[in-house]
Amino acid sequence: MERYFGESTPKLGFGLMRLPKLADGSIDIEQTKQMVDMFMEAGLTYFDTAYVYDNGESEKAAKAALVDRYPRESYTLCTKLCAWMGDHSEKAAKQQFYTSLERTGAGYFDYYLLHALQRNNYKLYDEYHIWDFVKEQKAKGLIKYYGFSFHADPELLEELLTDHPDVDFVQLQINYADWENPGVASRRCWEIARKHGKSITIMEPVKGGALADPVSGVQEVLKKADPNASFASWAIRFAASLDGIITVLSGMSNTAQMADNLSYMKAFKPLDENERNVIRRAQAVLNGDDSIPCTGCHYCTGGCPMSIPIPEIFTIKNRQKGNEAFRGRREYTIATTGKGKASDCIECGQCVNACPQQIDVINRLKDCADQFEE
Ligand code: SF4
Ligand code: SF4
Structure with a gap:
């Protein structure tokens, strides 16, 4: 039973x-x-x-x-x-x-x-x-x-x-x-x-x-x-x-x-x-860890008016170790070529509503733009 x-x-x-x-x-x-x-x-x-x-x-x-x-x-x-x-x-x-x-x-x-x-x-x-x-x-x-x-x-x-x-x-x-x-x-x-x-x-x-x-x-x-x-x-x-x-x-x-x-x-x-x-x-x-808790589900990307590859950018950010800044920027450039960059975000909020992990996508993208864009 x-x-x-x-x-x-x-x-x-x-x-x-x-x-x-x-x-x-x-x-x-x-x-x-x-x-x-x-x-x-x-x-x-x-x-x-x-x-x-x-x-x-x-x-x-x-x-x-x-x-x-x-x-x-x-x-x-x-x-x-x-x-x-x-x-x-x-x-x-x-x-x-x-x-x-x-x-x-x-x-x-x-x-x-x-x-x-x-x-x-x-x-x-x-x-x-x-x-x-x-x-x-x-x-x-x-x-x-x-x-x-x-x-x-x-x-x-x-x-x-x-x-x-x-x-x-x-x-x-x-x-x-x-x-x-x-x-x-x-x-x-x-x-x-x-x-x-x-x-x-x-x-x-x-x-x-x-x-x-x-x-x-x-x-x-x-x-x-x-x-x-x-x-x-x-x-x-x-x-x-x-x-x-x-x-x-x-x-x-x-x-x-x-x-x-x-x-x-x-x-x-x-x-x-x-x-x-x-x-x-x-x-x-x-x-004590500050990684972005993104699972890569892509629920946020279909409705993004700027076609920003949000989960790919977050993966690169999470993988970034202190002394590998060059590698991070290179991966970021590849991931965003032909798509939107983190700095293209117009803060429409669509992704925030779609995200099952309740990630503050807009502010996290701002961090990524500061880190990876010239
Ligand atoms: S807030 Fe930014 S990243 Fe999110 S859907 Fe809108 S434009 Fe895309
Ligand atoms: S919806 Fe949230 S958890 Fe899913 S890929 Fe987008 S940011 Fe990551």
């Missing part, structure tokens, strides 16, 4: 948002098939895609690498409806569900999410009657469990879970770096979801890859504790050790990342007390 819904689900989920790419920019389906095979052979079952990932190519890759090759009952598939992307209309939003069914060929979705609810978009899901729509699909058996993925403050999470007590689960951004981060508030969101009795899928456990290659102070702490454990393993095991977790999504991009993840998640062992103390030490190091 499960203590909570999803307790017995294997604790690593395959996120299909950063699939391997070929030189022409298309998804490498053959490598994706190998990754799916490794995942399934390890006894893992949860796959996560979305209508918007790779402009629909992720859902099509799910069909080619998974749905067409494995019995439907042997895996579970999650996808998402994003009311605030594309044509803004009720009809277009609802059509995403039918398009996802067609692209994946899955017949039904085990899990279905209202995608990336934030302060600036969540009312669209009411306006377009999406909550009722997914309940109708659930009644028809086309969705087994539904919920929403969330990128906002704990107060809004409390409001949504109070207004929509029927949701089966929520997807939250949880990682050890954002546990007490006031912008993301992983801990408080996790506590609210559990208070409402909701099970949780976790996204961004490695913070968009940042915790796979953390700042040097964190690397020292983790290597000293276990020289053989990868940095990503600490991050994923931290997330998977929390109570109420259905699974932890990892957006793997090649077979090597899959092999590393499987090495510690195939037979998952929760963090023990000593290991939790190691994470506390890493968190203390991060509290």
Whole structure:
């Protein structure tokens, strides 16, 4: 008997948002098939895609690498409806569900999410009657469990879970770096979801890859504790050790990342007390760090009137070490050639509203302009 819904689900989920790419920019389906095979052979079952990932190519890759090759009952598939992307209309939003069914060929979705609810978009899901729509699909058996993925403050999470007590689960951004981060508030969101009795899928456990290659102070702490454990393993095991977790999504991009993840998640062992103390030490190091907490999700760039490559600029800024100013300027010039520069920002605020990490993009770009532009 499960203590909570999803307790017995294997604790690593395959996120299909950063699939391997070929030189022409298309998804490498053959490598994706190998990754799916490794995942399934390890006894893992949860796959996560979305209508918007790779402009629909992720859902099509799910069909080619998974749905067409494995019995439907042997895996579970999650996808998402994003009311605030594309044509803004009720009809277009609802059509995403039918398009996802067609692209994946899955017949039904085990899990279905209202995608990336934030302060600036969540009312669209009411306006377009999406909550009722997914309940109708659930009644028809086309969705087994539904919920929403969330990128906002704990107060809004409390409001949504109070207004929509029927949701089966929520997807939250949880990682050890954002546990007490006031912008993301992983801990408080996790506590609210559990208070409402909701099970949780976790996204961004490695913070968009940042915790796979953390700042040097964190690397020292983790290597000293276990020289053989990868940095990503600490991050994923931290997330998977929390109570109420259905699974932890990892957006793997090649077979090597899959092999590393499987090495510690195939037979998952929760963090023990000593290991939790190691994470506390890493968190203390991060509290003194001034990196920009950008995950590279690109939600900010589509609507930027100046075509500024915001996440690429932030990556260069975060990578910049004290004595490598020349290299930073060179990378910055390459990243901004043919696009907007940080100093081109007209402060329209679109990116700030779109950013799930609540980054003060405008002022951070000013810092980057000061640092990288002549
Ligand atoms: S505030 Fe600046 S960076 Fe952000 S969307 Fe507007 S122009 Fe682009
Ligand atoms: S600045 Fe925010 S919205 Fe833009 S890529 Fe980074 S995390 Fe995503």
